[in-house]
Amino acid sequence: MGREKEKQNPSEKALNLLRTRLSNPNFIFKPLSDSPDSNYSKLKFIISSSVTEACNNSILLLGPRGSGKVAVLELVLGDLLQQYPEVISVIRLNGLLHSDDNCALKEIAQQLCVEHQLLFSKVASFDDNSQFMIAMLRECGLAHKTIIFVLNEFDYFAQGKQRLLYSLLDAMQSVTSQAVVIGVSCRLDVDQLLEKRVRSRFSHRKLLFLPPSKEDTERFMEHILSLPVDSSLPHNYTVEFNARLKKILSDERFKELINTYLSFNSTIGHLVRFLFQAVSYLDLDVGFLSLENFKTALSSMQRQPKLECIREYKSIHDSFQTSDYYARNVCLRAFEHLLQHQLISFADNRGHNQSVEFRPVKLLISLAELHQGLKSYRLCPMFYLDLIKIGFWILPLVQACKLHKIPAFDSFLVCYVNYYCCGASFLPLKMVKVAFSRQLS
Amino acid sequence: MAKEEGLQVTRRTTRYSASNNAVEPTKPTEFYKPTLNDLGFRQQPLGFEDLLSCFPGRSTQVLELLRLLGPLNSPMFPVLVYGGPSTGKTSVTLQVFRHLNRPFVYSSCVTCYNPRILFESILNQLWFHRKNSGHSYSSVKRCERPSDFVNYLREASESVIDNLKGNSGKLSSKLSGQPNGTMVYLVFDNLERVRDWDKSSTILPFLFNLCDILKMPEVGLIFISSTSPDTYYLNIGYLEPIPLYFPDYTEDDLRQIFMANQVNRKLYTSFLDVVLRPFCRVTRRIDELSAAFSSLFKKYSEPLSDMEVAPNEDMKRRLFTHLRPHITTALNETFQVRSQPLLKAETNQETKKKNSSRMSGIREDFDKMDFHMSTSAKYLLISAFLASRNPATLDASLFDSTGVSDSRKRKRKASEKSMEQKKMAEQELLMKGPGTFPLERLLAIFQCITSLAEDSLDEEGSDELTIEGGSGGLMSDVLLQLSSLCNANFIIKGGSCPLEGSTRYRTAVSEDLALKVARSLKFPLSKYLYRR
Numbered sequence: 020m021g022r023e024k025e026k027q028n029p030s031e032k033a034l035n036l037l038r039t040r041l042s043n044p045n046f047i048f049k050p051l052s053d054s055p056d057s058n059y060s061k062l063k064f065i066i067s068s069s070v071t072e073a074c075n076n077s078i079l080l081l082g083p084r085g086s087g088k089v090a091v092l093e094l095v096l097g098d099l100l101q102q103y104p105e106v107i108s109v110i111r112l113n114g115l116l117h118s119d120d121n122c123a124l125k126e127i128a129q130q131l132c133v134e135h136q137l138l139f140s141k142v143a144s145f146d147d148n149s150q151f152m153i154a155m156l157r158e159c160g161l162a163h164k165t166i167i168f169v170l171n172e173f174d175y176f177a178q179g180k181q182r183l184l185y186s187l188l189d190a191m192q193s194v195t196s197q198a199v200v201i202g203v204s205c206r207l208d209v210d211q212l213l214e215k216r217v218r219s220r221f222s223h224r225k226l227l228f229l230p231p232s233k234e235d236t237e238r239f240m241e242h243i244l245s246l247p248v249d250s251s252l253p254h255n256y257t258v259e260f261n262a263r264l265k266k267i268l269s270d271e272r273f274k275e276l277i278n279t280y281l282s283f284n285s286t287i288g289h290l291v292r293f294l295f296q297a298v299s300y301l302d303l304d305v306g307f308l309s310l311e312n313f314k315t316a317l318s319s320m321q322r323q324p325k326l327e328c329i330r331e332y333k334s335i336h337d338s339f340q341t342s343d344y345y346a347r348n349v350c351l352r353a354f355e356h357l358l359q360h361q362l363i364s365f366a367d368n369r370g371h372n373q374s375v376e377f378r379p380v381k382l383l384i385s386l387a388e389l390h391q392g393l394k395s396y397r398l399c400p401m402f403y404l405d406l407i408k409i410g411f412w413i414l415p416l417v418q419a420c421k422l423h424k425i426p427a428f429d430s431f432l433v434c435y436v437n438y439y440c441c442g443a444s445f446l447p448l449k450m451v452k453v454a455f456s457r458q459l460s
Numbered sequence: 461m462a463k464e465e466g467l468q469v470t471r472r473t474t475r476y477s478a479s480n481n482a483v484e485p486t487k488p489t490e491f492y493k494p495t496l497n498d499l500g501f502r503q504q505p506l507g508f509e510d511l512l513s514c515f516p517g518r519s520t521q522v523l524e525l526l527r528l529l530g531p532l533n534s535p536m537f538p539v540l541v542y543g544g545p546s547t548g549k550t551s552v553t554l555q556v557f558r559h560l561n562r563p564f565v566y567s568s569c570v571t572c573y574n575p576r577i578l579f580e581s582i583l584n585q586l587w588f589h590r591k592n593s594g595h596s597y598s599s600v601k602r603c604e605r606p607s608d609f610v611n612y613l614r615e616a617s618e619s620v621i622d623n624l625k626g627n628s629g630k631l632s633s634k635l636s637g638q639p640n641g642t643m644v645y646l647v648f649d650n651l652e653r654v655r656d657w658d659k660s661s662t663i664l665p666f667l668f669n670l671c672d673i674l675k676m677p678e679v680g681l682i683f684i685s686s687t688s689p690d691t692y693y694l695n696i697g698y699l700e701p702i703p704l705y706f707p708d709y710t711e712d713d714l715r716q717i718f719m720a721n722q723v724n725r726k727l728y729t730s731f732l733d734v735v736l737r738p739f740c741r742v743t744r745r746i747d748e749l750s751a752a753f754s755s756l757f758k759k760y761s762e763p764l765s766d767m768e769v770a771p772n773e774d775m776k777r778r779l780f781t782h783l784r785p786h787i788t789t790a791l792n793e794t795f796q797v798r799s800q801p802l803l804k805a806e807t808n809q810e811t812k813k814k815n816s817s818r819m820s821g822i823r824e825d826f827d828k829m830d831f832h833m834s835t836s837a838k839y840l841l842i843s844a845f846l847a848s849r850n851p852a853t854l855d856a857s858l859f860d861s862t863g864v865s866d867s868r869k870r871k872r873k874a875s876e877k878s879m880e881q882k883k884m885a886e887q888e889l890l891m892k893g894p895g896t897f898p899l900e901r902l903l904a905i906f907q908c909i910t911s912l913a914e915d916s917l918d919e920e921g922s923d924e925l926t927i928e929g930g931s932g933g934l935m936s937d938v939l940l941q942l943s944s945l946c947n948a949n950f951i952i953k954g955g956s957c958p959l960e961g962s963t964r965y966r967t968a969v970s971e972d973l974a975l976k977v978a979r980s981l982k983f984p985l986s987k988y989l990y991r992r
Contacts, residue, residue, distance in 0.1 A: 289699070
């Protein structure tokens, strides 16, 4: 194993290094946090001041997903734990896991026990746990130790009765305690969700995490993708790699690429994901990143899944060819395929009271998407496209699946179109028969 | 298709034999204890060329998956593999892991149909625990809530990774077939099923955020789904996994796939030339196509005495004409599971001489009912169908006491407009589907019909209908039959009428089935149906 490692291609090592970096949130957010007015410094100041001044505090970290709230928080906590080793203990809760109050208190009690080397009993009841928590708060307050509560996915805690939040914030006010409550959430209006009594006990401090500016983004990309010169990689390889990287980053096409991507998803998290994909396309033989890698990554991210399904949809409802009569169960099966692809869905939620034929369905894609999808399908006969140009729903074609033995399809379609123009979004399946019968009469 | 941990043969005492006193209890055999090697694919490793040739038409996807997984021991972002059903997602993923020989844990959301089973299955695999009768099929830890799962998963993954790290230094590990690397991958298959679970609003965001919650770069996540990523959009949002799309197969790919294991390639090529194009218009799914093709191919090669022969043009033409009438029927039957074997249809064919009668011969089988129902049940079904189909106002005219079905009362000649309106009303009624009816109406129609039937049968002098004795005895029998029809989903209990508060019923049988039933009773159903 050792021998094989030395023989490892430098490009493979570089790939490994880059991938590790991109998956490690601490590394990503450190450079962005260096400036004095960044969220990192503000957060650090708030927490350390409440530690040193022995007071209670609460703060909310808000921002879209991927903006680095938890990563920055972890950096701050890491630094503080080094600065004040015995004084701080951290309790971490996650709304996805612990939104139930019982569960949350149990988790708090468990983590407190682990921190202070106490034995935790699994059969402790809710009241026991809450009393334990309050007692611990008091003790730590008297001993001048701070407990930091990190509540991830804070909006989940704000559902329901908010018992946990209330008891926590109340304990902080009434008992001699030193605690900091940090809530992290993606919803920017999460403090509106709090009950009145909870909100009054909450200090309305909020830190907004916004996507970085363009220059910052560029600097960040360069920093994160450049290989370090003093690592175990061969020196000239590193230099060449970084030089090529610089050339790509300053290329106009690359800037355009990045701008397109960032216009949908501007957070750092998304950018990192994109870079990860681009890096994974690194051709090991060539050993250097190229513009093509980024282009491929962008195209794979931008895929529109429904459009791909529409090709399938088209191939399914090709069963209207005038020369073929398709039996009922074929059409029923085609209908089920469409359901599976989620191009249509049932409009009523009652479910299973009625057989499939009679439940209203609605089309889940817009007309424009349908048009685009059908256009991209090579074998689509021009007739369908013309029909769409008139602006009528193609949904009737789906429902005509239910009718077996359709002769004279074209005349049928024209007359259907006359009958139900610009239609309803609800169309029970058998409605097509109406148009058909009109045609016959 | 799902391979959890490779193939093992376990001898275990079944519960029956253990509890059966007549058989002396055998000594509990050694239960198989899974080890670290079971996390890898236990079969022979697959070379890269073999991997690509296994999956024609999928080389781009295989390469992309390999790239996203990356070299050994490099962390990865979660990946979502999606595509239509039976496009090879699961098999490609598993074979890629076989090729790379890395440890992975596979769980399918079809077999693990609620969160608890899913969590416990993953933990069992990570802790090398197999459910056996030794500890009455229990899992290694009881785990219902996501919070417990995260804690246990962390523990288990750490222990597995320590194991892997410890062994990776030794040379002997390579020889003993141990999987490579120090990362563990979790594969979640059939993720679209999670959307239908009760707790899907908490479980789905939990699964997608598992990467962030767990904060272990040595654990990689792969999700496989047959619906596209935008069906998973959730309120709270999450950092989406990297998508990997498996498009449907093109016709050429399908041809390659079907040709793959054929003995007589030329014969099969000519067969495919004939059938592939029409079938592809109906469906592109391999499972449906292969079912249809296997039976058709047997038919196709019927007239050939020698299966090894390579057909020339003349033979091809003959075979084609032999096969052609069957193609259309097979097309229409593509998705139907035949209750009667194809042989019966063939015997019908032999007795009839012309092509057209051959077709009708097949159809005749379908005119008969496939299952048995008692006569009173059949009548009940017909009355239910009529009750659902006809509006209640027509009952008086259709079922009057003289048994005259067609109303011959003279109507005023209606104007064009009112005829139009009537037609519209009829069509609206048809479109809404079968209507609801109360129990009393059903019983009234039933009595009318059976009294008619008794009259007609009395005329013929048959005494089959001895069941319908006195009308008193009829009632209790009918209610029993009604409940069994409800259980068989022929009649559905609909909503209750707000005024009366009694439950209403609705028929769920199609017109074809009702006609079949009526035909078996020789009941003139069409006369009673309200048609436009």
